[in-house]
Amino acid sequence: MTKIAVLGNGSWGSVLGSMLADNGNEVTLYGNIDSVNEEINKTHTNSHYMKDWKLNETAKATGDLAEALDGAELVLFVLPTKAVRIVAKNVRKVLDKTGAKPLLVTATKGIEPGTKKLIFEILTEEIYPNDSDKIVAISGPSHAENVAQKDLTAIACASTDENNAKKVQKLFSNDYVRFYTNDDLIGVEVGGAVKNVIAIAAGILVGQGYGDDAKAALMTRGLAEITRLGVNYFGAKPMTFSGLSGIGDLIVTCTSVNSRNWRAGKQIGEGKSLDYVLKNMGQVVEGATTVKAVHELSEEKGIDMPISDAIYRVLYENADVATEIKKMMGREPKPEIRL
Ligand SMILES: NC(=O)C1=CN([C@@H]2O[C@H](COP(=O)(O)OP(=O)(O)OC[C@H]3O[C@@H](n4cnc5c(N)ncnc54)[C@H](OP(=O)(O)O)[C@@H]3O)[C@@H](O)[C@H]2O)C=CC1
Ligand SMILES: O=C(CO)COP(=O)(O)O
Incomplete structure:
Protein backbone atom coordinates (compact mmCIF):
# COMPACT_ATOMS: atom_id res chain seq x y z
CA MET A 1 0.00 0.00 0.00
CA ILE A 186 7.78 17.40 -22.94
CA GLY A 187 5.86 15.96 -25.90
CA VAL A 188 3.31 14.25 -23.67
CA GLU A 189 2.59 17.52 -21.85
CA VAL A 190 2.44 19.65 -25.01
CA GLY A 191 -0.08 17.28 -26.66
CA GLY A 192 -2.31 17.23 -23.57
CA ALA A 193 -2.23 21.01 -23.20
CA VAL A 194 -2.70 22.25 -26.76
CA LYS A 195 -5.40 19.75 -27.81
CA ASN A 196 -7.71 21.72 -25.49
CA VAL A 197 -7.39 24.75 -27.79
CA ILE A 198 -8.19 22.64 -30.86
CA ALA A 199 -11.17 21.12 -28.98
CA ILE A 200 -12.61 24.63 -28.48
CA ALA A 201 -12.25 25.11 -32.26
CA ALA A 202 -13.98 21.75 -32.89
CA GLY A 203 -16.89 22.83 -30.70
CA ILE A 204 -17.10 26.18 -32.50
CA LEU A 205 -17.40 24.42 -35.88
CA VAL A 206 -20.33 22.33 -34.58
CA GLY A 207 -21.93 25.44 -33.08
CA GLN A 208 -21.66 27.07 -36.52
CA GLY A 209 -23.29 24.08 -38.21
CA TYR A 210 -20.26 22.54 -39.95
CA GLY A 211 -20.05 18.77 -40.44
CA ASP A 212 -17.71 15.79 -40.29
CA ASP A 213 -15.29 16.83 -43.06
CA ALA A 214 -14.67 20.13 -41.29
CA LYS A 215 -14.08 18.28 -37.99
CA ALA A 216 -11.60 15.87 -39.60
CA ALA A 217 -9.76 18.71 -41.35
CA LEU A 218 -9.57 20.69 -38.11
CA MET A 219 -8.25 17.77 -36.08
CA THR A 220 -5.61 16.89 -38.68
CA ARG A 221 -4.39 20.44 -39.17
CA GLY A 222 -4.68 20.96 -35.40
CA LEU A 223 -2.33 18.03 -34.84
CA ALA A 224 0.05 19.58 -37.41
CA GLU A 225 0.27 22.82 -35.43
CA ILE A 226 0.49 21.06 -32.04
CA THR A 227 3.44 19.05 -33.43
CA ARG A 228 5.05 22.18 -34.92
CA LEU A 229 4.92 23.98 -31.57
CA GLY A 230 6.02 20.90 -29.63
CA VAL A 231 9.00 20.11 -31.83
CA ASN A 232 10.18 23.61 -32.81
CA TYR A 233 9.75 25.45 -29.50
CA PHE A 234 9.68 22.88 -26.72
CA GLY A 235 11.97 20.22 -28.27
CA ALA A 236 9.45 17.34 -28.23
CA LYS A 237 9.81 14.15 -30.29
CA PRO A 238 7.51 14.18 -33.35
CA MET A 239 6.39 10.53 -32.84
CA THR A 240 4.88 11.37 -29.44
CA PHE A 241 2.08 13.24 -31.21
CA SER A 242 0.98 9.97 -32.88
CA GLY A 243 0.41 8.49 -29.42
CA LEU A 244 -2.18 8.57 -26.63
CA SER A 245 -1.31 12.07 -25.45
CA GLY A 246 -1.29 13.40 -29.05
CA ILE A 247 -3.81 12.12 -31.58
CA GLY A 248 -5.51 9.96 -28.92
CA ASP A 249 -6.44 12.83 -26.65
CA LEU A 250 -7.19 15.09 -29.60
CA ILE A 251 -9.77 12.58 -30.90
CA VAL A 252 -11.62 12.24 -27.60
CA THR A 253 -11.58 15.92 -26.72
CA CYS A 254 -12.73 17.06 -30.18
CA THR A 255 -15.59 14.55 -30.37
CA SER A 256 -16.94 13.93 -26.85
CA VAL A 257 -19.80 15.75 -25.16
CA ASN A 258 -17.90 15.13 -21.91
CA SER A 259 -15.23 17.61 -23.01
CA ARG A 260 -15.62 20.97 -21.29
CA ASN A 261 -13.41 22.56 -23.97
CA TRP A 262 -15.59 21.19 -26.79
CA ARG A 263 -18.77 22.24 -24.98
CA ALA A 264 -17.39 25.73 -24.38
CA GLY A 265 -16.49 26.00 -28.09
CA LYS A 266 -19.93 24.83 -29.20
CA GLN A 267 -21.63 27.53 -27.12
CA ILE A 268 -19.25 30.18 -28.47
CA GLY A 269 -20.00 28.94 -32.01
CA GLU A 270 -23.69 29.40 -31.21
CA GLY A 271 -23.02 33.03 -30.26
CA LYS A 272 -22.53 32.97 -26.45
CA SER A 273 -19.78 35.12 -24.92
CA LEU A 274 -16.69 33.57 -23.31
CA ASP A 275 -17.60 35.16 -19.95
CA TYR A 276 -21.06 33.61 -20.02
CA VAL A 277 -19.69 30.19 -21.01
CA LEU A 278 -16.98 30.12 -18.31
CA LYS A 279 -19.37 31.29 -15.57
CA ASN A 280 -21.90 28.61 -16.45
CA MET A 281 -19.48 25.72 -16.97
CA GLY A 282 -18.68 25.45 -13.22
CA GLN A 283 -15.50 23.54 -14.12
CA VAL A 284 -12.17 24.45 -15.64
CA VAL A 285 -11.88 25.09 -19.41
CA GLU A 286 -8.12 24.79 -19.78
CA GLY A 287 -7.97 25.67 -23.48
CA ALA A 288 -9.15 29.20 -22.69
CA THR A 289 -6.01 29.71 -20.57
CA THR A 290 -3.52 27.75 -22.67
CA VAL A 291 -4.49 29.59 -25.86
CA LYS A 292 -3.00 32.76 -24.32
CA ALA A 293 0.39 31.06 -23.91
CA VAL A 294 0.20 29.50 -27.38
CA HIS A 295 -0.67 32.85 -28.98
CA GLU A 296 2.22 34.53 -27.15
CA LEU A 297 4.58 31.85 -28.49
CA SER A 298 3.25 32.13 -32.02
CA GLU A 299 3.78 35.91 -31.96
CA GLU A 300 7.13 35.95 -30.14
CA LYS A 301 8.76 32.96 -31.81
CA GLY A 302 7.08 33.18 -35.22
CA ILE A 303 5.63 29.66 -35.00
CA ASP A 304 2.77 29.25 -37.47
CA MET A 305 -0.31 28.40 -35.33
CA PRO A 306 -3.25 29.58 -37.48
CA ILE A 307 -6.03 27.70 -35.63
CA SER A 308 -4.82 28.67 -32.15
CA ASP A 309 -4.33 32.29 -33.23
CA ALA A 310 -7.88 32.41 -34.61
CA ILE A 311 -9.27 30.95 -31.37
CA TYR A 312 -7.33 33.56 -29.38
CA ARG A 313 -8.83 36.37 -31.48
CA VAL A 314 -12.36 34.96 -31.12
CA LEU A 315 -12.04 34.53 -27.35
CA TYR A 316 -10.11 37.67 -26.43
CA GLU A 317 -10.32 40.16 -29.29
CA ASN A 318 -14.01 39.83 -30.11
CA ALA A 319 -13.22 38.56 -33.59
CA ASP A 320 -16.13 37.26 -35.65
CA VAL A 321 -16.09 33.46 -36.03
CA ALA A 322 -17.30 33.42 -39.65
CA THR A 323 -14.66 35.98 -40.67
CA GLU A 324 -11.91 33.96 -38.95
CA ILE A 325 -13.00 30.78 -40.75
CA LYS A 326 -13.04 32.64 -44.07
CA LYS A 327 -9.54 34.05 -43.39
CA MET A 328 -8.22 30.59 -42.53
CA MET A 329 -9.61 28.99 -45.69
CA GLY A 330 -8.17 31.86 -47.76
CA ARG A 331 -4.61 31.64 -46.45
CA GLU A 332 -1.83 31.39 -49.05
CA PRO A 333 -1.48 27.83 -50.44
CA LYS A 334 0.87 25.57 -48.44
CA PRO A 335 2.36 22.08 -48.71
CA GLU A 336 0.70 19.65 -46.30
CA ILE A 337 3.80 18.26 -44.61
CA ARG A 338 6.16 20.82 -43.04
CA LEU A 339 7.36 21.52 -39.52
N1 LIG B 1 -11.99 16.18 -15.95
C1 LIG B 1 -11.32 15.37 -16.74
O1 LIG B 1 -11.91 14.45 -17.30
C2 LIG B 1 -9.85 15.54 -16.95
C3 LIG B 1 -9.17 16.64 -16.52
N2 LIG B 1 -7.82 16.76 -16.74
C4 LIG B 1 -7.07 17.91 -16.28
O2 LIG B 1 -7.03 17.91 -14.85
C5 LIG B 1 -6.94 19.26 -14.36
C6 LIG B 1 -8.06 19.49 -13.34
O3 LIG B 1 -9.26 19.33 -14.04
P1 LIG B 1 -10.64 18.90 -13.37
O4 LIG B 1 -10.48 18.05 -12.19
O5 LIG B 1 -11.46 18.41 -14.49
O6 LIG B 1 -11.15 20.36 -12.95
P2 LIG B 1 -12.44 20.74 -12.10
O7 LIG B 1 -12.84 22.07 -12.57
O8 LIG B 1 -13.41 19.62 -12.14
O9 LIG B 1 -11.86 20.83 -10.63
C7 LIG B 1 -10.73 21.62 -10.30
C8 LIG B 1 -10.54 21.53 -8.81
O10 LIG B 1 -9.36 22.24 -8.43
C9 LIG B 1 -9.71 23.06 -7.32
N3 LIG B 1 -8.84 24.21 -7.14
C10 LIG B 1 -8.77 25.33 -7.89
N4 LIG B 1 -7.84 26.17 -7.37
C11 LIG B 1 -7.35 25.56 -6.27
C12 LIG B 1 -6.39 25.90 -5.28
N5 LIG B 1 -5.71 27.06 -5.35
N6 LIG B 1 -6.15 25.04 -4.28
C13 LIG B 1 -6.82 23.86 -4.19
N7 LIG B 1 -7.75 23.47 -5.09
C14 LIG B 1 -8.01 24.31 -6.11
C15 LIG B 1 -11.12 23.47 -7.65
O11 LIG B 1 -11.71 24.02 -6.51
P3 LIG B 1 -12.67 25.32 -6.69
O12 LIG B 1 -14.03 24.74 -6.79
O13 LIG B 1 -12.39 26.08 -5.45
O14 LIG B 1 -12.25 26.08 -7.91
C16 LIG B 1 -11.70 22.13 -8.05
O15 LIG B 1 -12.00 21.34 -6.95
C17 LIG B 1 -7.07 20.16 -15.61
O16 LIG B 1 -5.79 20.57 -16.01
C18 LIG B 1 -7.69 19.24 -16.67
O17 LIG B 1 -7.32 19.60 -17.97
C19 LIG B 1 -7.13 15.79 -17.40
C20 LIG B 1 -7.77 14.66 -17.85
C21 LIG B 1 -9.17 14.45 -17.65
O1 LIG C 1 -8.31 16.02 -21.04
C1 LIG C 1 -9.44 15.60 -21.09
C2 LIG C 1 -9.77 14.32 -21.73
O2 LIG C 1 -8.64 13.53 -22.00
C3 LIG C 1 -10.54 16.43 -20.53
O3 LIG C 1 -10.93 17.34 -21.48
P1 LIG C 1 -11.90 18.58 -21.08
O4 LIG C 1 -11.11 19.38 -20.08
O5 LIG C 1 -12.13 19.29 -22.35
O6 LIG C 1 -13.12 18.00 -20.47
Whole structure:
Protein backbone atom coordinates (compact mmCIF):
# COMPACT_ATOMS: atom_id res chain seq x y z
CA MET A 1 0.00 0.00 0.00
CA THR A 2 1.39 3.43 -1.00
CA LYS A 3 0.38 6.65 0.72
CA ILE A 4 -0.78 9.14 -1.91
CA ALA A 5 -1.81 12.82 -1.70
CA VAL A 6 -4.10 14.01 -4.49
CA LEU A 7 -4.09 17.81 -4.82
CA GLY A 8 -7.36 19.01 -6.36
CA ASN A 9 -10.67 17.32 -5.61
CA GLY A 10 -12.63 18.36 -8.69
CA SER A 11 -13.81 15.86 -11.27
CA TRP A 12 -10.50 14.34 -12.37
CA GLY A 13 -8.87 14.52 -8.92
CA SER A 14 -11.81 12.70 -7.28
CA VAL A 15 -11.92 10.00 -9.94
CA LEU A 16 -8.14 9.43 -10.01
CA GLY A 17 -8.04 9.44 -6.19
CA SER A 18 -10.85 6.91 -6.07
CA MET A 19 -9.14 4.77 -8.72
CA LEU A 20 -5.87 4.78 -6.74
CA ALA A 21 -7.86 3.75 -3.64
CA ASP A 22 -9.47 0.96 -5.74
CA ASN A 23 -5.89 -0.13 -6.47
CA GLY A 24 -5.33 -0.60 -2.72
CA ASN A 25 -3.53 2.66 -1.86
CA GLU A 26 -4.10 5.04 1.07
CA VAL A 27 -5.42 8.20 -0.58
CA THR A 28 -5.95 11.68 0.87
CA LEU A 29 -7.49 14.33 -1.37
CA TYR A 30 -6.68 17.98 -0.77
CA GLY A 31 -9.22 20.64 -1.77
CA ASN A 32 -9.81 24.27 -0.90
CA ILE A 33 -13.58 24.12 -0.32
CA ASP A 34 -14.61 22.80 3.09
CA SER A 35 -18.10 21.74 2.00
CA VAL A 36 -16.64 19.51 -0.77
CA ASN A 37 -14.17 17.89 1.65
CA GLU A 38 -16.98 17.30 4.16
CA GLU A 39 -19.23 15.77 1.52
CA ILE A 40 -16.49 13.39 0.37
CA ASN A 41 -15.77 12.29 3.96
CA LYS A 42 -19.42 11.90 5.01
CA THR A 43 -21.18 10.48 1.94
CA HIS A 44 -18.28 9.57 -0.40
CA THR A 45 -19.83 11.77 -3.07
CA ASN A 46 -18.72 14.95 -4.86
CA SER A 47 -22.05 16.07 -6.29
CA HIS A 48 -20.96 19.36 -7.85
CA TYR A 49 -18.19 17.78 -9.91
CA MET A 50 -19.36 14.18 -10.39
CA LYS A 51 -23.11 13.54 -10.39
CA ASP A 52 -24.57 10.15 -9.41
CA TRP A 53 -21.23 8.63 -8.47
CA LYS A 54 -19.49 7.47 -5.31
CA LEU A 55 -15.80 7.51 -4.49
CA ASN A 56 -14.03 4.52 -3.02
CA GLU A 57 -14.96 4.80 0.66
CA THR A 58 -11.36 4.58 1.87
CA ALA A 59 -10.41 7.87 0.12
CA LYS A 60 -10.39 10.79 2.59
CA ALA A 61 -10.47 14.56 1.92
CA THR A 62 -8.94 17.49 3.80
CA GLY A 63 -8.43 21.22 3.46
CA ASP A 64 -5.13 20.98 5.33
CA LEU A 65 -2.23 20.60 2.89
CA ALA A 66 0.24 19.43 5.55
CA GLU A 67 -2.19 16.71 6.61
CA ALA A 68 -2.62 15.53 3.01
CA LEU A 69 1.16 15.46 2.47
CA ASP A 70 1.97 13.76 5.78
CA GLY A 71 3.82 10.52 4.94
CA ALA A 72 2.86 10.71 1.23
CA GLU A 73 5.28 8.85 -1.04
CA LEU A 74 3.54 10.20 -4.14
CA VAL A 75 1.88 13.58 -4.68
CA LEU A 76 -0.54 13.84 -7.61
CA PHE A 77 -1.32 17.33 -8.93
CA VAL A 78 -4.82 17.51 -10.51
CA LEU A 79 -5.36 21.25 -10.26
CA PRO A 80 -6.23 23.77 -12.95
CA THR A 81 -3.06 25.20 -14.53
CA LYS A 82 -3.65 28.59 -12.90
CA ALA A 83 -3.48 27.05 -9.40
CA VAL A 84 -0.43 24.81 -9.86
CA ARG A 85 2.34 27.31 -9.06
CA ILE A 86 0.74 28.68 -5.91
CA VAL A 87 -0.07 25.22 -4.53
CA ALA A 88 3.43 23.98 -5.51
CA LYS A 89 4.98 26.82 -3.48
CA ASN A 90 2.93 25.71 -0.47
CA VAL A 91 3.91 22.07 -1.03
CA ARG A 92 7.58 23.10 -1.03
CA LYS A 93 7.13 24.86 2.34
CA VAL A 94 5.66 21.69 3.88
CA LEU A 95 8.30 19.40 2.35
CA ASP A 96 11.11 21.70 3.51
CA LYS A 97 9.87 21.22 7.08
CA THR A 98 9.47 17.44 6.90
CA GLY A 99 12.43 16.68 4.61
CA ALA A 100 10.24 14.28 2.59
CA LYS A 101 10.98 13.81 -1.13
CA PRO A 102 7.87 12.24 -2.67
CA LEU A 103 7.50 11.39 -6.34
CA LEU A 104 5.45 14.12 -8.08
CA VAL A 105 2.89 13.23 -10.73
CA THR A 106 0.94 15.77 -12.77
CA ALA A 107 -2.42 15.13 -14.44
CA THR A 108 -2.93 18.85 -15.17
CA LYS A 109 -3.05 19.77 -18.87
CA GLY A 110 -1.95 23.29 -19.65
CA ILE A 111 0.75 25.85 -20.43
CA GLU A 112 1.18 28.79 -18.04
CA PRO A 113 0.53 32.14 -19.80
CA GLY A 114 3.39 34.64 -19.36
CA THR A 115 6.11 32.10 -18.50
CA LYS A 116 5.01 29.68 -21.26
CA LYS A 117 6.05 26.87 -18.90
CA LEU A 118 4.70 23.31 -18.94
CA ILE A 119 3.45 21.85 -15.66
CA PHE A 120 6.53 19.70 -15.02
CA GLU A 121 8.67 22.83 -15.46
CA ILE A 122 6.61 24.69 -12.84
CA LEU A 123 6.91 21.76 -10.41
CA THR A 124 10.66 21.51 -11.05
CA GLU A 125 11.18 25.22 -10.45
CA GLU A 126 9.04 25.37 -7.33
CA ILE A 127 9.71 22.00 -5.66
CA TYR A 128 12.73 20.11 -7.04
CA PRO A 129 15.05 22.68 -8.71
CA ASN A 130 17.26 20.95 -11.34
CA ASP A 131 15.68 17.54 -10.72
CA SER A 132 12.85 16.97 -13.17
CA ASP A 133 13.58 13.20 -12.97
CA LYS A 134 11.30 13.07 -9.93
CA ILE A 135 8.31 14.21 -11.99
CA VAL A 136 5.95 12.07 -14.06
CA ALA A 137 3.15 13.40 -16.29
CA ILE A 138 0.06 11.34 -17.03
CA SER A 139 -1.92 12.31 -20.11
CA GLY A 140 -4.17 10.65 -22.64
CA PRO A 141 -7.78 10.25 -23.79
CA SER A 142 -9.51 9.99 -20.42
CA HIS A 143 -12.64 11.73 -19.24
CA ALA A 144 -13.45 11.58 -15.53
CA GLU A 145 -17.03 10.54 -16.42
CA ASN A 146 -15.76 7.45 -18.30
CA VAL A 147 -13.10 6.37 -15.81
CA ALA A 148 -15.65 6.80 -12.98
CA GLN A 149 -17.78 4.16 -14.73
CA LYS A 150 -14.70 1.94 -15.12
CA ASP A 151 -14.87 2.30 -18.89
CA LEU A 152 -11.73 1.02 -20.66
CA THR A 153 -9.07 3.73 -20.90
CA ALA A 154 -5.41 4.00 -21.97
CA ILE A 155 -3.09 6.77 -20.72
CA ALA A 156 0.61 7.64 -21.19
CA CYS A 157 2.87 8.18 -18.18
CA ALA A 158 6.01 10.10 -19.05
CA SER A 159 9.20 10.91 -17.23
CA THR A 160 12.85 11.57 -17.95
CA ASP A 161 13.50 8.76 -15.45
CA GLU A 162 12.32 5.41 -16.81
CA ASN A 163 12.06 3.84 -13.34
CA ASN A 164 9.76 6.58 -12.11
CA ALA A 165 7.52 6.21 -15.17
CA LYS A 166 7.41 2.45 -14.49
CA LYS A 167 6.56 3.04 -10.81
CA VAL A 168 3.55 5.14 -11.84
CA GLN A 169 2.56 2.62 -14.50
CA LYS A 170 2.49 -0.15 -11.87
CA LEU A 171 0.72 1.86 -9.20
CA PHE A 172 -1.94 3.39 -11.48
CA SER A 173 -2.77 0.50 -13.85
CA ASN A 174 -5.68 -1.85 -13.17
CA ASP A 175 -8.17 -3.87 -15.19
CA TYR A 176 -9.95 -0.80 -16.59
CA VAL A 177 -7.14 1.74 -17.05
CA ARG A 178 -3.93 0.74 -18.83
CA PHE A 179 -0.85 2.99 -18.59
CA TYR A 180 1.97 3.07 -21.17
CA THR A 181 5.37 4.54 -20.28
CA ASN A 182 6.86 7.25 -22.50
CA ASP A 183 10.27 8.98 -22.22
CA ASP A 184 9.12 12.22 -23.90
CA LEU A 185 7.86 14.18 -20.91
CA ILE A 186 7.78 17.40 -22.94
CA GLY A 187 5.86 15.96 -25.90
CA VAL A 188 3.31 14.25 -23.67
CA GLU A 189 2.59 17.52 -21.85
CA VAL A 190 2.44 19.65 -25.01
CA GLY A 191 -0.08 17.28 -26.66
CA GLY A 192 -2.31 17.23 -23.57
CA ALA A 193 -2.23 21.01 -23.20
CA VAL A 194 -2.70 22.25 -26.76
CA LYS A 195 -5.40 19.75 -27.81
CA ASN A 196 -7.71 21.72 -25.49
CA VAL A 197 -7.39 24.75 -27.79
CA ILE A 198 -8.19 22.64 -30.86
CA ALA A 199 -11.17 21.12 -28.98
CA ILE A 200 -12.61 24.63 -28.48
CA ALA A 201 -12.25 25.11 -32.26
CA ALA A 202 -13.98 21.75 -32.89
CA GLY A 203 -16.89 22.83 -30.70
CA ILE A 204 -17.10 26.18 -32.50
CA LEU A 205 -17.40 24.42 -35.88
CA VAL A 206 -20.33 22.33 -34.58
CA GLY A 207 -21.93 25.44 -33.08
CA GLN A 208 -21.66 27.07 -36.52
CA GLY A 209 -23.29 24.08 -38.21
CA TYR A 210 -20.26 22.54 -39.95
CA GLY A 211 -20.05 18.77 -40.44
CA ASP A 212 -17.71 15.79 -40.29
CA ASP A 213 -15.29 16.83 -43.06
CA ALA A 214 -14.67 20.13 -41.29
CA LYS A 215 -14.08 18.28 -37.99
CA ALA A 216 -11.60 15.87 -39.60
CA ALA A 217 -9.76 18.71 -41.35
CA LEU A 218 -9.57 20.69 -38.11
CA MET A 219 -8.25 17.77 -36.08
CA THR A 220 -5.61 16.89 -38.68
CA ARG A 221 -4.39 20.44 -39.17
CA GLY A 222 -4.68 20.96 -35.40
CA LEU A 223 -2.33 18.03 -34.84
CA ALA A 224 0.05 19.58 -37.41
CA GLU A 225 0.27 22.82 -35.43
CA ILE A 226 0.49 21.06 -32.04
CA THR A 227 3.44 19.05 -33.43
CA ARG A 228 5.05 22.18 -34.92
CA LEU A 229 4.92 23.98 -31.57
CA GLY A 230 6.02 20.90 -29.63
CA VAL A 231 9.00 20.11 -31.83
CA ASN A 232 10.18 23.61 -32.81
CA TYR A 233 9.75 25.45 -29.50
CA PHE A 234 9.68 22.88 -26.72
CA GLY A 235 11.97 20.22 -28.27
CA ALA A 236 9.45 17.34 -28.23
CA LYS A 237 9.81 14.15 -30.29
CA PRO A 238 7.51 14.18 -33.35
CA MET A 239 6.39 10.53 -32.84
CA THR A 240 4.88 11.37 -29.44
CA PHE A 241 2.08 13.24 -31.21
CA SER A 242 0.98 9.97 -32.88
CA GLY A 243 0.41 8.49 -29.42
CA LEU A 244 -2.18 8.57 -26.63
CA SER A 245 -1.31 12.07 -25.45
CA GLY A 246 -1.29 13.40 -29.05
CA ILE A 247 -3.81 12.12 -31.58
CA GLY A 248 -5.51 9.96 -28.92
CA ASP A 249 -6.44 12.83 -26.65
CA LEU A 250 -7.19 15.09 -29.60
CA ILE A 251 -9.77 12.58 -30.90
CA VAL A 252 -11.62 12.24 -27.60
CA THR A 253 -11.58 15.92 -26.72
CA CYS A 254 -12.73 17.06 -30.18
CA THR A 255 -15.59 14.55 -30.37
CA SER A 256 -16.94 13.93 -26.85
CA VAL A 257 -19.80 15.75 -25.16
CA ASN A 258 -17.90 15.13 -21.91
CA SER A 259 -15.23 17.61 -23.01
CA ARG A 260 -15.62 20.97 -21.29
CA ASN A 261 -13.41 22.56 -23.97
CA TRP A 262 -15.59 21.19 -26.79
CA ARG A 263 -18.77 22.24 -24.98
CA ALA A 264 -17.39 25.73 -24.38
CA GLY A 265 -16.49 26.00 -28.09
CA LYS A 266 -19.93 24.83 -29.20
CA GLN A 267 -21.63 27.53 -27.12
CA ILE A 268 -19.25 30.18 -28.47
CA GLY A 269 -20.00 28.94 -32.01
CA GLU A 270 -23.69 29.40 -31.21
CA GLY A 271 -23.02 33.03 -30.26
CA LYS A 272 -22.53 32.97 -26.45
CA SER A 273 -19.78 35.12 -24.92
CA LEU A 274 -16.69 33.57 -23.31
CA ASP A 275 -17.60 35.16 -19.95
CA TYR A 276 -21.06 33.61 -20.02
CA VAL A 277 -19.69 30.19 -21.01
CA LEU A 278 -16.98 30.12 -18.31
CA LYS A 279 -19.37 31.29 -15.57
CA ASN A 280 -21.90 28.61 -16.45
CA MET A 281 -19.48 25.72 -16.97
CA GLY A 282 -18.68 25.45 -13.22
CA GLN A 283 -15.50 23.54 -14.12
CA VAL A 284 -12.17 24.45 -15.64
CA VAL A 285 -11.88 25.09 -19.41
CA GLU A 286 -8.12 24.79 -19.78
CA GLY A 287 -7.97 25.67 -23.48
CA ALA A 288 -9.15 29.20 -22.69
CA THR A 289 -6.01 29.71 -20.57
CA THR A 290 -3.52 27.75 -22.67
CA VAL A 291 -4.49 29.59 -25.86
CA LYS A 292 -3.00 32.76 -24.32
CA ALA A 293 0.39 31.06 -23.91
CA VAL A 294 0.20 29.50 -27.38
CA HIS A 295 -0.67 32.85 -28.98
CA GLU A 296 2.22 34.53 -27.15
CA LEU A 297 4.58 31.85 -28.49
CA SER A 298 3.25 32.13 -32.02
CA GLU A 299 3.78 35.91 -31.96
CA GLU A 300 7.13 35.95 -30.14
CA LYS A 301 8.76 32.96 -31.81
CA GLY A 302 7.08 33.18 -35.22
CA ILE A 303 5.63 29.66 -35.00
CA ASP A 304 2.77 29.25 -37.47
CA MET A 305 -0.31 28.40 -35.33
CA PRO A 306 -3.25 29.58 -37.48
CA ILE A 307 -6.03 27.70 -35.63
CA SER A 308 -4.82 28.67 -32.15
CA ASP A 309 -4.33 32.29 -33.23
CA ALA A 310 -7.88 32.41 -34.61
CA ILE A 311 -9.27 30.95 -31.37
CA TYR A 312 -7.33 33.56 -29.38
CA ARG A 313 -8.83 36.37 -31.48
CA VAL A 314 -12.36 34.96 -31.12
CA LEU A 315 -12.04 34.53 -27.35
CA TYR A 316 -10.11 37.67 -26.43
CA GLU A 317 -10.32 40.16 -29.29
CA ASN A 318 -14.01 39.83 -30.11
CA ALA A 319 -13.22 38.56 -33.59
CA ASP A 320 -16.13 37.26 -35.65
CA VAL A 321 -16.09 33.46 -36.03
CA ALA A 322 -17.30 33.42 -39.65
CA THR A 323 -14.66 35.98 -40.67
CA GLU A 324 -11.91 33.96 -38.95
CA ILE A 325 -13.00 30.78 -40.75
CA LYS A 326 -13.04 32.64 -44.07
CA LYS A 327 -9.54 34.05 -43.39
CA MET A 328 -8.22 30.59 -42.53
CA MET A 329 -9.61 28.99 -45.69
CA GLY A 330 -8.17 31.86 -47.76
CA ARG A 331 -4.61 31.64 -46.45
CA GLU A 332 -1.83 31.39 -49.05
CA PRO A 333 -1.48 27.83 -50.44
CA LYS A 334 0.87 25.57 -48.44
CA PRO A 335 2.36 22.08 -48.71
CA GLU A 336 0.70 19.65 -46.30
CA ILE A 337 3.80 18.26 -44.61
CA ARG A 338 6.16 20.82 -43.04
CA LEU A 339 7.36 21.52 -39.52
N1 LIG B 1 -11.99 16.18 -15.95
C1 LIG B 1 -11.32 15.37 -16.74
O1 LIG B 1 -11.91 14.45 -17.30
C2 LIG B 1 -9.85 15.54 -16.95
C3 LIG B 1 -9.17 16.64 -16.52
N2 LIG B 1 -7.82 16.76 -16.74
C4 LIG B 1 -7.07 17.91 -16.28
O2 LIG B 1 -7.03 17.91 -14.85
C5 LIG B 1 -6.94 19.26 -14.36
C6 LIG B 1 -8.06 19.49 -13.34
O3 LIG B 1 -9.26 19.33 -14.04
P1 LIG B 1 -10.64 18.90 -13.37
O4 LIG B 1 -10.48 18.05 -12.19
O5 LIG B 1 -11.46 18.41 -14.49
O6 LIG B 1 -11.15 20.36 -12.95
P2 LIG B 1 -12.44 20.74 -12.10
O7 LIG B 1 -12.84 22.07 -12.57
O8 LIG B 1 -13.41 19.62 -12.14
O9 LIG B 1 -11.86 20.83 -10.63
C7 LIG B 1 -10.73 21.62 -10.30
C8 LIG B 1 -10.54 21.53 -8.81
O10 LIG B 1 -9.36 22.24 -8.43
C9 LIG B 1 -9.71 23.06 -7.32
N3 LIG B 1 -8.84 24.21 -7.14
C10 LIG B 1 -8.77 25.33 -7.89
N4 LIG B 1 -7.84 26.17 -7.37
C11 LIG B 1 -7.35 25.56 -6.27
C12 LIG B 1 -6.39 25.90 -5.28
N5 LIG B 1 -5.71 27.06 -5.35
N6 LIG B 1 -6.15 25.04 -4.28
C13 LIG B 1 -6.82 23.86 -4.19
N7 LIG B 1 -7.75 23.47 -5.09
C14 LIG B 1 -8.01 24.31 -6.11
C15 LIG B 1 -11.12 23.47 -7.65
O11 LIG B 1 -11.71 24.02 -6.51
P3 LIG B 1 -12.67 25.32 -6.69
O12 LIG B 1 -14.03 24.74 -6.79
O13 LIG B 1 -12.39 26.08 -5.45
O14 LIG B 1 -12.25 26.08 -7.91
C16 LIG B 1 -11.70 22.13 -8.05
O15 LIG B 1 -12.00 21.34 -6.95
C17 LIG B 1 -7.07 20.16 -15.61
O16 LIG B 1 -5.79 20.57 -16.01
C18 LIG B 1 -7.69 19.24 -16.67
O17 LIG B 1 -7.32 19.60 -17.97
C19 LIG B 1 -7.13 15.79 -17.40
C20 LIG B 1 -7.77 14.66 -17.85
C21 LIG B 1 -9.17 14.45 -17.65
O1 LIG C 1 -8.31 16.02 -21.04
C1 LIG C 1 -9.44 15.60 -21.09
C2 LIG C 1 -9.77 14.32 -21.73
O2 LIG C 1 -8.64 13.53 -22.00
C3 LIG C 1 -10.54 16.43 -20.53
O3 LIG C 1 -10.93 17.34 -21.48
P1 LIG C 1 -11.90 18.58 -21.08
O4 LIG C 1 -11.11 19.38 -20.08
O5 LIG C 1 -12.13 19.29 -22.35
O6 LIG C 1 -13.12 18.00 -20.47
